[in-house]
Amino acid sequence: MQAIVQDSYQGIDALTIQTRPTPRLTPLGVRIETRYTPVMPYDLLTERGQLQQLRPVTLPIVVGYGFGGIVREVGRLRQSKLLNQPVIGAQLAGSHQEQILSTLPPLLFPVPHGVSLAAATTIIGGADAAYFAFKKSHIQAGATVLVTGASGSVGTYLLQLLHLFGVHIIAVAHSSRHDLLQMLGADQILAYDRPLPEQAADLSAVTQVIDLAGAVSLLDQLTAMLGPVKILSLALTAYHPQDPQQRFAFTSGAIMPADYRWLLQQLATKKLTAVIQEQYPFTDVKRAQHHLTTAHAAGRILLTYNQEATAQ
Known part of the structure; x- marks a missing residue:
């Protein structure tokens, strides 16, 4: 699979797309085929080395935090009903990759019927x-x-x-x-x-x-x-x-899993609306991140993965 990798603190233009092994399923794991990942200021600060005190990392790393995708495999200790379901979540080890192995159940949320996966993905790092x-x-x-x-x-x-x-x-x-x-x-x-x-x-x-x-x-x-x-x-x-x-x-912090479910329900009932400014293929990550820094903001910029992404 392909992943967006940071191996220096030289910023956006030093990012590379590398081939990495597809993650193997574990008993607590859920393998997700990525459809969307949000482009976040957090990524840019990490790429420039401005978060080294708050977030010390050992390079190289896969960049990104949030994701939306489709569950393709479920470990024996996870709920089988997740199979083939759209989900959103957070991946602490980096989300900008074609396949994600999610091993933390509290950070994975099924998307309700009537909510597009693109809209749901904007919750991570946005609505939360x-x-x-x-x-x-x-x-x-x-x-x-x-x-x-x-x-x-x-x-x-x-x-x-x-x-x-x-x-x-x-x-x-x-x-x-x-x-x-x-x-x-x-x-x-x-x-x-x-x-x-x-x-x-x-x-x-x-x-x-x-x-x-x-x-x-x-x-x-x-x-x-x-x-x-x-x-x-x-x-x-x-x-x-x-x-x-x-x-x-x-202030900086996290909301509870029940809060994520509440936010998803607000999208489902149309009490909240996702604002998506632009979508780019993940291979265009540099252009997407430069857009984040130069364009006047109007909601979330998303990276897309796989041909089906636009249909979800």
Whole structure:
């Protein structure tokens, strides 16, 4: 099988596609034929060596984290009903490969009827991070929240979750994404590529900022317009607001298996919508990752595997 491999810290253009042995089935294993993997900022940071303290690895490694695929073999200690079923999951040893051996039952989730496998795959590193941020922020219905990076793979889900739970949303993104943000439930939209004070005369109702963009200069502009607020960031490990009444915290973590099942059910009942910006064959991984860094975000970029991928 083929896999996308990182064997240096030279970034996107140093990635290679290599032939590796197909993983052998184990009693606790499930062999999955990969259909989709999400392209994530996490991958790019790993490829540049920026996560070596948080995630020490021994190169070479297969890159990637999340996946969606079809179960083709089931070990004797796993449920046989999974055979030939669409599933999503996380692969700590790297997901950007044509075959995956999943050996951790809590990290594998069947996709409900009526949900496309591509849509379900966007939950990994997208809806799960958004739901984690939502729960960590303890936001109540009726509150006003400002979200940076609102049009990205996490932001597009976070807006929907906030809207679902009755939160007033001010979304910050590029001006080209205005219609998308409005469709996802944003009550007010600020374009970071235009002068912010001209767009928002009064932000006094904002009590919480959820930062998904990780842009210090943008936070500086926004916090200068805000009063006492809590700033929760999934993108910056440190930030020092100029106003001493503004409190900053970085957060990172995981949601529970039951939360993944809940998110999948929200897709099945159309209460949540997956936003897919682009799909690339996995052999075009470099182009896909460069697109992530240069294009204005509009949901998730996916890599596709096997000819049937577009039909799932």
